[in-house]
Amino acid sequence: MSTTTYEGVVKDGRVSLPESVRLPESATVYVVVPNFDAQRTAHVGSPRLVNPEDVRDFRKRVTKGRGR
Numbered sequence: 001m002s003t004t005t006y007e008g009v010v011k012d013g014r015v016s017l018p019e020s021v022r023l024p025e026s027a028t029v030y031v032v033v034p035n036f037d038a039q040r041t042a043h044v045g046s047p048r049l050v051n052p053e054d055v056r057d058f059r060k061r062v063t064k065g066r067g068r
Contacts, residue, residue, distance in 0.1 A: 008017040015031060023029070049055060 006017050006021050008015045010016070017023075
């Protein structure tokens with residue numbers, strides 16, 4: 001396996017490479033992050049229902065309120 005290294009920057013959560021870099025679709029890439037402390041970051045995922053059928057408990061009814 002041969003490798004090539006490019007320097008990129010993370011912008012809005014995506015790795016941005018120089019415009020001159022062209023990679024084929026579905027190319028396998030590896031991201032190496034120097035001087036990164038994983039302890040400083042946190043990931044908060046979206047809540048999920050244990051039982052998806054319970055979604056009916058969260059239905060809302062929109063009613064027109066009184067004007068002030």
